[in-house]
Amino acid sequence: MAYLGPRLGVSRIFLPHVTVFRVLCTVRMDEMGLAVGRSSLERLDFDNVALKKLPLDPSDEPGVRMVKGACFSRVIPEPLNSPRFVAVSGKALALLGLDGEEVMNDPLGPEYLSGSKVMPGSEPAAHCYCGHQFGQFAGQLGDGAACYLGEVKAPPGQNPELLRENPSGRWEIQVKGAGLTPYSRKADGRKVLRSSIREFLCSEAMFFLGIPTTRAGSVVTSDSKVIRDVHYSGNPCYEKCSVVLRIAPTFLRFGSFEIFKPADEFTGRQGPSYGREEIRGQMLDYVIEMFYPEIQRDHPDRVERNVAFFREVMSRTARLVAQWQCVGFCHGVLNTDNMSVLGLTLDYGPYGFMDRFDPDFVCNASDNSGRYSYKAQPAICRWNLVKLAEALAPELPPDRAKAVIDEYLDQFNRFYLENMRKKLGLLRKEEPEDEILITELLRTMHDTGADFTNTFRNLAQISCPSEGETERDEEIVRKASELLLEQCASLEELKSANTPTMDPRELSMLLSMAQSNPALFEMISDRATIARQLDRMSKLKVLLETSQDELRARQAQEWTSWIALYRKRLARELEGQSDVQAVQEERASVMDGTNPRVVLRNYIAQNAIEAAESGDFSEVRSRFPRPGVTLECCTFLQRLSVINLLCCRSDGSSRSWRNRFLLSQGWSFLLGWVRTGGLNRGRGMKERSHSRGPPPPHHHQQP
Numbered sequence: 001m002a003y004l005g006p007r008l009g010v011s012r013i014f015l016p017h018v019t020v021f022r023v024l025c026t027v028r029m030d031e032m033g034l035a036v037g038r039s040s041l042e043r044l045d046f047d048n049v050a051l052k053k054l055p056l057d058p059s060d061e062p063g064v065r066m067v068k069g070a071c072f073s074r075v076i077p078e079p080l081n082s083p084r085f086v087a088v089s090g091k092a093l094a095l096l097g098l099d100g101e102e103v104m105n106d107p108l109g110p111e112y113l114s115g116s117k118v119m120p121g122s123e124p125a126a127h128c129y130c131g132h133q134f135g136q137f138a139g140q141l142g143d144g145a146a147c148y149l150g151e152v153k154a155p156p157g158q159n160p161e162l163l164r165e166n167p168s169g170r171w172e173i174q175v176k177g178a179g180l181t182p183y184s185r186k187a188d189g190r191k192v193l194r195s196s197i198r199e200f201l202c203s204e205a206m207f208f209l210g211i212p213t214t215r216a217g218s219v220v221t222s223d224s225k226v227i228r229d230v231h232y233s234g235n236p237c238y239e240k241c242s243v244v245l246r247i248a249p250t251f252l253r254f255g256s257f258e259i260f261k262p263a264d265e266f267t268g269r270q271g272p273s274y275g276r277e278e279i280r281g282q283m284l285d286y287v288i289e290m291f292y293p294e295i296q297r298d299h300p301d302r303v304e305r306n307v308a309f310f311r312e313v314m315s316r317t318a319r320l321v322a323q324w325q326c327v328g329f330c331h332g333v334l335n336t337d338n339m340s341v342l343g344l345t346l347d348y349g350p351y352g353f354m355d356r357f358d359p360d361f362v363c364n365a366s367d368n369s370g371r372y373s374y375k376a377q378p379a380i381c382r383w384n385l386v387k388l389a390e391a392l393a394p395e396l397p398p399d400r401a402k403a404v405i406d407e408y409l410d411q412f413n414r415f416y417l418e419n420m421r422k423k424l425g426l427l428r429k430e431e432p433e434d435e436i437l438i439t440e441l442l443r444t445m446h447d448t449g450a451d452f453t454n455t456f457r458n459l460a461q462i463s464c465p466s467e468g469e470t471e472r473d474e475e476i477v478r479k480a481s482e483l484l485l486e487q488c489a490s491l492e493e494l495k496s497a498n499t500p501t502m503d504p505r506e507l508s509m510l511l512s513m514a515q516s517n518p519a520l521f522e523m524i525s526d527r528a529t530i531a532r533q534l535d536r537m538s539k540l541k542v543l544l545e546t547s548q549d550e551l552r553a554r555q556a557q558e559w560t561s562w563i564a565l566y567r568k569r570l571a572r573e574l575e576g577q578s579d580v581q582a583v584q585e586e587r588a589s590v591m592d593g594t595n596p597r598v599v600l601r602n603y604i605a606q607n608a609i610e611a612a613e614s615g616d617f618s619e620v621r622s623r624f625p626r627p628g629v630t631l632e633c634c635t636f637l638q639r640l641s642v643i644n645l646l647c648c649r650s651d652g653s654s655r656s657w658r659n660r661f662l663l664s665q666g667w668s669f670l671l672g673w674v675r676t677g678g679l680n681r682g683r684g685m686k687e688r689s690h691s692r693g694p695p696p697p698h699h700h701q702q703p
Helices: 002-007 029-037 049-053 090-096 100-104 160-165 193-208 254-260 277-291 293-298 302-327 377-392 398-405 408-424 434-448 452-461 470-485 491-497 504-516 518-524 527-544 548-573 580-594 602-613 642-646 656-675
Strands: 008-015 018-023 072-074 084-088 125-127 130-133 136-140 146-153 170-176 215-228 237-248
Touching: 049 146, 049 277, 084 100, 084 193, 090 100, 090 170, 090 193, 090 215, 090 237, 125 146, 130 254, 193 215, 193 237, 193 602, 254 277, 254 377, 277 293, 277 302, 277 377, 293 302, 302 377, 302 398, 302 408, 377 398, 377 408, 408 434, 408 452, 408 580, 434 548, 452 470, 452 580, 470 548, 491 527, 491 548, 504 518, 504 527
Parallel strands: none
Antiparallel strands: 008 018, 072 125, 084 215, 130 136, 146 170, 170 237, 215 237
């Protein structure tokens, strides 16, 4: 539309797949035909700088292969049969200067945004990168299913705040699920509807939560099908091929710099571009010049420039993971190839938002050791920064990198406490005991099985104490306790949550092995996993001897104690304040703006997926603002149905039969064994064999 200037008026009538324009000025017929027939996607202004600045694979050889001395390989996306839109995000497409409704009604839209048809100016390519996966260097990985389409210039008049965050002035767009690339390994380069919808919904949910993230512009499905074993049960079935359009300033990641890695001492693998030091410098120059221009400008010395760049990446990473922790988000696959050099949430796989607060929450079914658990995320991100520093050497001197990494924990704690104080409405003072207050809140939430999101949301309803309120104080605390008790788990839910996931016979065998053959134990298990199982077992035994009334009384006592501590701290917020009512209102406003009313719980996404798989896309589309409705009136999160707020816990189905069975099978014996310190009696027991890859760093304890 923009290039037509005043020739065409803005009045439009939208019909399915038809756009009619009212002509206000005289236009030549050949120009008019071009204007009406041309898709808005064909007018995107591409400027594919990455392909000009970074080495391109000269080979056109099809199929999977090792790509040496290159950052990108040209590819040809594989067309889908009968592509059609599941949903679009108007807010995300606006970054490209596109109108969401116009794109939705564009007959060519599904073809262009699935890679089935290549837009003018687009240069499809796949990015080469490596990565440490679950602590082990995996060698060449790369875009096995994603396809770079190009970089679209930001439209005139784009929000200056967006351009501050993306100083390159271009938005990289890629399609995920567009077919084979040289990096597909043993896969087929396709994605299916369920994974595509999950990425689409969470990308936009994170944006509306104010958390840095890549964006998702659309989901396209089709009649093309691939075979997938959904539950890894040996019963594969056909699923529809689907494609997500992803948008970001760049999709370069920590693993992009690992293509130069020499042979790893544990796995023996090396990066495909080992020895090509000049490419590392070339890539570093590109990233800093394009996305950190102020660092390029302020540091003429190359080493100082590189140190400043690494410090900024460290700071953005610390801020990002602090934001995740504060909304109960677990990424699930924090490998180095899933960490953005811009500090964005990248690659939505088996992610999850916590329901009941559990610091050991793991959303990835394949993460048996809990390496990427909720509580481990801050430490794992630090570990990944260490690997990035290694990949940048010698451009980044190791001693300078270490000094920057040593700042990480303080940075994380500062961002985390800053966010947590807002969540608790502590706005005027920063008290040393705030850390204790937060720690006690999380402990109480864990012990009572409280819902993470709803508990924080309800804290705004607990008032600050005021003068002359002493006689009513007990009643206020009681009502506040009842409010939070509504978010606590029932006895059956806690039993279910604390049921060990390991067969008691297997656990007994591993405990015996830890004593008799520590070396073998280290090869097949680890202490952290066993300790979690024993902790669950211990809690389960207590719960089996507890009634629902006893549990409720204990939960009430725990919350009463914490609320008293909280209100005592709130009283100090009022010191020196003349207008108590204004303080209360500001506090409630900040808390409601910080603590989301709803998050993308797994069952919400699952409901949308199941409806879409039956041909009903309304559940996916209803999660987004309607065209023309302001963000303030209708955000992504506000449009989730009321039932999403109310149904906040896991299924709560009774597993008492299973609990009794487990006890009969030997849990009582194992409980007695662990109480005598059996796990610590293993002679010469170490952390984890180096043959399994470097151990994760010491897990940071939440403040």
